[in-house]
Amino acid sequence: MSDSKNNSKVATEGSKGSNEKVPAESLKESKDDTLDVDSLMRELGQGGRYHCIVYVLVAFSVAQVGLLHTTYIFLAGNLPYRCIVPECEAGNTTEYSPSWLEGAPGEHERCRRPVPLDPQLPCASDAFSDALQPCDQWIYASHDTIVAEFNLACQDWKRTLVGTVHNFGMLVSLPILGYVSDRWGRKSALVISCTLVGAIGTLKAFSVSYEMYIIIEFLETLAGASAFPAAYIITVELLGQDKRVLTTAFLGIVLVMGGICFALLARTFHYWRTFILVVYPPSILFITYIYLLPESIRWLLSKGRREEALEIVTRAAKMNKVTLSEQTLKKLSVADVVVTKEERDEEEGLWTQVFRSPIILKRLAICSWWWITCTFVFYGLAINSVSLAGNKYTNYILVVSVEIIAVVNNAIVLDRIGRKRTLLIAFIVCGLSCITIAFVPERMWWLATMLYLLGKIAITQAFSGIYMYTAELFPTRARHSLLACCSMLGRVGSIIAPQMPLLAMYVEWLPSVLFGCTALVAGALMTTTPETLNARLPDTIADAERLASSPTDKEQATSRL
Numbered sequence: 001m002s003d004s005k006n007n008s009k010v011a012t013e014g015s016k017g018s019n020e021k022v023p024a025e026s027l028k029e030s031k032d033d034t035l036d037v038d039s040l041m042r043e044l045g046q047g048g049r050y051h052c053i054v055y056v057l058v059a060f061s062v063a064q065v066g067l068l069h070t071t072y073i074f075l076a077g078n079l080p081y082r083c084i085v086p087e088c089e090a091g092n093t094t095e096y097s098p099s100w101l102e103g104a105p106g107e108h109e110r111c112r113r114p115v116p117l118d119p120q121l122p123c124a125s126d127a128f129s130d131a132l133q134p135c136d137q138w139i140y141a142s143h144d145t146i147v148a149e150f151n152l153a154c155q156d157w158k159r160t161l162v163g164t165v166h167n168f169g170m171l172v173s174l175p176i177l178g179y180v181s182d183r184w185g186r187k188s189a190l191v192i193s194c195t196l197v198g199a200i201g202t203l204k205a206f207s208v209s210y211e212m213y214i215i216i217e218f219l220e221t222l223a224g225a226s227a228f229p230a231a232y233i234i235t236v237e238l239l240g241q242d243k244r245v246l247t248t249a250f251l252g253i254v255l256v257m258g259g260i261c262f263a264l265l266a267r268t269f270h271y272w273r274t275f276i277l278v279v280y281p282p283s284i285l286f287i288t289y290i291y292l293l294p295e296s297i298r299w300l301l302s303k304g305r306r307e308e309a310l311e312i313v314t315r316a317a318k319m320n321k322v323t324l325s326e327q328t329l330k331k332l333s334v335a336d337v338v339v340t341k342e343e344r345d346e347e348e349g350l351w352t353q354v355f356r357s358p359i360i361l362k363r364l365a366i367c368s369w370w371w372i373t374c375t376f377v378f379y380g381l382a383i384n385s386v387s388l389a390g391n392k393y394t395n396y397i398l399v400v401s402v403e404i405i406a407v408v409n410n411a412i413v414l415d416r417i418g419r420k421r422t423l424l425i426a427f428i429v430c431g432l433s434c435i436t437i438a439f440v441p442e443r444m445w446w447l448a449t450m451l452y453l454l455g456k457i458a459i460t461q462a463f464s465g466i467y468m469y470t471a472e473l474f475p476t477r478a479r480h481s482l483l484a485c486c487s488m489l490g491r492v493g494s495i496i497a498p499q500m501p502l503l504a505m506y507v508e509w510l511p512s513v514l515f516g517c518t519a520l521v522a523g524a525l526m527t528t529t530p531e532t533l534n535a536r537l538p539d540t541i542a543d544a545e546r547l548a549s550s551p552t553d554k555e556q557a558t559s560r561l
Contacts, residue, residue, distance in 0.1 A: 035301065036331075037297075037539070041238070041298075043325065045320045048319060048322065049321075050315070050316040058190075058235055058251075060286075061190060062227075062228060062255055065227050065231075065258060066254070066256065066259040066262065067258040067259070071276075072162045072163045073396070074266040075145060075146060076145060076160075078159065079141050080140075080141040081139060081141060110138075112132035112134055115129050146207075146272060147159055150213070156501075158210060160501065161498075162498075164496075164498050165214050166221050167495045167497075167498070168491070169222040169225065170487075170491045173221060174484040174487045174488035177192065177225065178482075181226065181481070182299075182479070182480045185296070186230050187230075189226050190234065190286075193225065193230060194283055195283065195287045197220055197221075197224025197283055198282065202277065204276050204280075205277050226484065228251075229467075229484060230480070232467055232471070233296070233480050235247045237296045237299060238298075244468055245468070246411060248467060248468045252404075252410070252464045256400055256401065259400040259403075265279055295308065297316075306332070306333070363473050364482060366528060366529060367470050367486040368489040370522050371470075372489060373427070373519055374459060374463040376493025376494065376518055377434070377455070377497075377519055378459050379494045379497040379498070381452065381456045381515070382399060382456075383497060398453075399453070406426075406461035410465055418533040419532055423526050424526040426459070426465065427462050427520065428519075428520065430458035431515075433454045434455045439509075455515070455516075458519075462519075470483050473530075473544065473547065474538070474544055475539055476538070
């Protein structure tokens with residue numbers, strides 16, 4: 001019955017009111033008049049008022065990601081502490097002093113205390129034996145982090161578990177909100193993520209136990225993991241193919257600015273509860289994006305929501321002061337009839353087609369390893385930055401700031417030498433830099449620091465490029481879901497990364513070697529996927545499969561000369 005209704009609808013459009021059905025051959029010919037979404041985006045322009053408003057709105061959400069996505073680095077950061085020795089604590093129990101007792105064990109023995117020879121003897125260096133016994137009470141240098149608040153001394157696994165749980169929440173969340181994005185819209189996913197991360201994250205300030213804190217940490221990331229993917233896809237789908245690199249660079253710089261703000265605010269508001277109450281509640285205002293942010297035109301058309309797309313296109317054209325051609329408006333008006341009927345049939349078996357496509361499955365597996373590598377190395381280096389010599393806030397700002405070099409470099413080279421070559425070089429440089437660190441003598445700390453920053457620049461360049469490259473390899477109708485799937489599997493890397501400081505306590509050089517080896521494997525896999533430079537953004541599974549065999553627009557133009 002539904003097929004007959006659809007056929008009648010097509011017949012009405014094709015015969016201008018006659019009751020005769022249009023033959024299948026006529027429908028096939030009408031495909032020549034279907035809407036080219038890339039052409040529509042070019043007609044709307046790239047930097048008009050409408051685009052600037054969307055950029056600014058999206059920029060706020062990306063800055064929020066930079067501000068909140070690694071708060072556990074400082075909120076669950078380590079603190080200096082020492083054992084309480086009851087025999088010697090008269091007048092000293094309220095003040096931390098690492099050298100309060102001459103001859104007592106140093107900071108590295110902060111989980112054990114000296115055994116007094118005779119409780120009646122004065123507290124002096126010769127009043128203790130060489131034996132040590134476990135501590136049961138501690139004095140902390142401050143209460144700035146949850147370590148002191150929840151008495152986590154000598155339980156480093158609980159402290160690092162916060163980061164692991166944070167990233168596990170992202171692993172669970174990404175496919176869920178990826179489905180929300182592809183099913184109900186990019187804007188819906190963005191608003192849900194940005195709003196809930198502020199509402200739930202604020203509750204951490206009222207935690208009364210470690211268990212309560214870690215549960216809220218999980219729920220926070222479960223709700224807010226898709227803010228950046230949704231923001232990225234909104235901007236990518238808004239622009240033509242020649243502006244994707246600039247989009248990536250723009251969002252990358254905004255992300256860095258959010259990270260710098262995070263370190264500055266953490267330096268200003270040391271106490272973890274105060275910090276949370278300052279930075280999290282403003283995110284609830286993102287609920288206003290329901291009215292302020294327009295939906296992705298490309299997504300609306302892919303879903304057959306022609307009227308909503310036409311309304312946004314008309315408003316965008318008016319704001320940008322451009323006049324759309326009659327041919328484009330005509331195609332847009334009938335796009336739901338001749339384009340999305342076929343695609344709507346395809347959507348019913350979309351995931352079936354994904355699993356039946358060896359090309360897409362192979363691509364999904366390779367992209368997932370890239371994401372595992374990027375999250376593992378990127379977050380691993382960021383977490384370790386606070387343990388470098390010097391002020392931890394300054395170190396974090398330095399490590400985050402060098403990411404701008406990677407973002408700018410991507411903007412210069414991705415459209416010149418291509419996606420594959422750029423990312424291949426980035427992975428190789430990162431891998432060699434991290435492995436070399438393990439062989440640098442301790443006295444040459446400056447060289448290790450330089451290699452550390454070089455590795456951070458390279459992995460940032462790879463991470464930034466992988467977002468765009470992954471989005472270009474998959475079709476519009478499943479882009480966010482497949483991107484979220486890669487990002488979800490990639491969270492395996494970010495789940496493991498917080499445990500690297502613990503591993504370094506046993507084998508100091510091993511974490512950097514692991515970082516380097518995973519990057520080199522990712523570089524090798526980069527040689528197996530197609531180049532997407534100047535290629536159209538695929539809308540269907542078939543379009544995505546043809547990327548492996550079809551020449552890019554640039555190659556086609558060259559062949560015609």
